[in-house]
Amino acid sequence: MRVPRSHPRYRSLRARELLASMVDEGVADRTGLIAHGRGEAFDYFLGERTPPEARLAASVAAYRLAKARAPVISVNGNVAALACKAVIALAKAVPARVEVNLFHRTEKRIDLVASYMESLGGRDILGRQAAGRIPGLAQPRAKCSREGIFSADVVLVPLEDGDRAEALKKMGKLVIAIDLNPLSRTALAANITIVDELTRAIPLLEKYVRMARKEPARHARLVRGFDNVQNLLSVRDRMARNLMDAER
Amino acid sequence: MRVPRSHPRYRSLRARELLASMVDEGVADRTGLIAHGRGEAFDYFLGERTPPEARLAASVAAYRLAKARAPVISVNGNVAALACKAVIALAKAVPARVEVNLFHRTEKRIDLVASYMESLGGRDILGRQAAGRIPGLAQPRAKCSREGIFSADVVLVPLEDGDRAEALKKMGKLVIAIDLNPLSRTALAANITIVDELTRAIPLLEKYVRMARKEPARHARLVRGFDNVQNLLSVRDRMARNLMDAER
Numbered sequence: 001m002r003v004p005r006s007h008p009r010y011r012s013l014r015a016r017e018l019l020a021s022m023v024d025e026g027v028a029d030r031t032g033l034i035a036h037g038r039g040e041a042f043d044y045f046l047g048e049r050t051p052p053e054a055r056l057a058a059s060v061a062a063y064r065l066a067k068a069r070a071p072v073i074s075v076n077g078n079v080a081a082l083a084c085k086a087v088i089a090l091a092k093a094v095p096a097r098v099e100v101n102l103f104h105r106t107e108k109r110i111d112l113v114a115s116y117m118e119s120l121g122g123r124d125i126l127g128r129q130a131a132g133r134i135p136g137l138a139q140p141r142a143k144c145s146r147e148g149i150f151s152a153d154v155v156l157v158p159l160e161d162g163d164r165a166e167a168l169k170k171m172g173k174l175v176i177a178i179d180l181n182p183l184s185r186t187a188l189a190a191n192i193t194i195v196d197e198l199t200r201a202i203p204l205l206e207k208y209v210r211m212a213r214k215e216p217a218r219h220a221r222l223v224r225g226f227d228n229v230q231n232l233l234s235v236r237d238r239m240a241r242n243l244m245d246a247e248r
Numbered sequence: 249m250r251v252p253r254s255h256p257r258y259r260s261l262r263a264r265e266l267l268a269s270m271v272d273e274g275v276a277d278r279t280g281l282i283a284h285g286r287g288e289a290f291d292y293f294l295g296e297r298t299p300p301e302a303r304l305a306a307s308v309a310a311y312r313l314a315k316a317r318a319p320v321i322s323v324n325g326n327v328a329a330l331a332c333k334a335v336i337a338l339a340k341a342v343p344a345r346v347e348v349n350l351f352h353r354t355e356k357r358i359d360l361v362a363s364y365m366e367s368l369g370g371r372d373i374l375g376r377q378a379a380g381r382i383p384g385l386a387q388p389r390a391k392c393s394r395e396g397i398f399s400a401d402v403v404l405v406p407l408e409d410g411d412r413a414e415a416l417k418k419m420g421k422l423v424i425a426i427d428l429n430p431l432s433r434t435a436l437a438a439n440i441t442i443v444d445e446l447t448r449a450i451p452l453l454e455k456y457v458r459m460a461r462k463e464p465a466r467h468a469r470l471v472r473g474f475d476n477v478q479n480l481l482s483v484r485d486r487m488a489r490n491l492m493d494a495e496r
Contacts (some may be wrong), residue, residue, distance in 0.1 A: 241488075
């Protein structure tokens with residue numbers, strides 16, 4: 001069934017249809033659709049625009065990724081469904097490894113998402129071999145790749161669950177999150193949180209990684225002055241103001 | 249796959265799993281999961297509690313339902329999945345007809361949702377025969393039952409799309425909406441909008457219908473002083489304040 005073009009929210013509804021179709025492909029999980037809906041509401045409070053706080057966080061994150069010894073981008077079903085090509089481009093720019101890591105983990109789905117990314121140009125996608133363990137998580141969610149997340153120093157977790165973000169930080173990794181809820185456990189657990197919509201944030205991060213390579217000194221200054229919690233509170237205030245000023 | 253009980257957001261995640269399972273049953277649509285997620289975010293801003301504004305709107309709505317000539321409760325996939333028994337109890341208390349009306353309408357799904365409601369005790373569920381048309385909507389979304397929504401004077405639309413809420417109002421019906429977004433087109437189009445989570449709002453409405461039958465004069469006073477847009481702006485301000493005061 002098609003949403004009629006005459007519908008005023010055609011574009012947003014069409015995006016929903018597309019993500020729903022990725023559930024049929026097995027790439028996204030049904031519960032990922034609910035998580036996507038939550039994000040939609042927070043993005044509505046952002047005015048569906050990248051806020052200055054997200055630009056700052058992305059600049060800092062880009063520097064950390066560019067300087068990392070072993071950076072890894074963790075990809076779940078929604079990330080693969082919505083931003084596969086953008087993630088591959090970012091991984092190439094850093095360069096970083098890509099690891100598939102699913103909340104609803106089955107070996108079959110790991111292989112399916114990895115194969116999907118490979119079909120769109122992803123190389124050496126990690127996740128199928130998962131001999132590493134993240135301490136403090138119940139099985140099978142503790143599983144990770146030994147050469148990927150387990151030995152990474154910097155991990156980018158777009159759309160990550162709070163539990164795993166906290167566990168990764170406890171392992172001593174620098175955690176960079178992309179999360180539309182500025183007060184989520186993931187947002188608060190991460191060292192650097194980019195409060196922005198995924199498909200806007202990943203290309204922005206790629207652009208900033210390229211800039212951080214050219215002008216490392218400028219980005220290094222931003223890193224020194226950066227306070228993640230203050231930055232999150234600033235976005236939170238922005239959302240509340242947007243809500244107060246919303247047209248009716 | 250089960251969410252481990254050790255997970256801090258076990259209850260919320262479990263609710264998601266349940267709604268997702270109703271997609272497998274065919275009762276809810278996949279895109280309904282995204283809509284549910286949006287609602288979750290707004291409910292988070294309400295502190296997951298019924299606000300005073302929703303109690304007021306529900307009191308007014310209860311009076312209108314109790315006094316209606318031909319009240320109808322419109323049920324979509326998410327409403328049936330999440331609140332089937334509560335809707336049946338409310339319909340009995342009013343008494344009102346229940347009509348299945350789906351955003352992604354197919355005759356097969358209409359029959360499936362109606363049968364699901366009947367299996368849980370619903371009687372004379374309308375929707376399978378849909379000779380009525382709602383002016384201004386594209387097909388097949390314009391379809392409705394002649395003896396149900398088409399000839400109703402008061403229509404309760406929990407979780408309705410903005411397009412249809414507006415079209416029903418243009419038909420001259422009194423529209424009562426349940427919607428967690430106080431600035432959605434549905435919320436603004438309705439005559440009375442209850443900004444609350446569905447499974448809290450429906451039993452509250454049932455309770456108030458019973459009270460309105462006992463003390464109609466008290467409820468009639470509330471109806472005279474009620475301004476839906478002012479009430480919506482008050483909830484909107486409450487959400488913004490909650491967001492500003494949120495713990496970190």
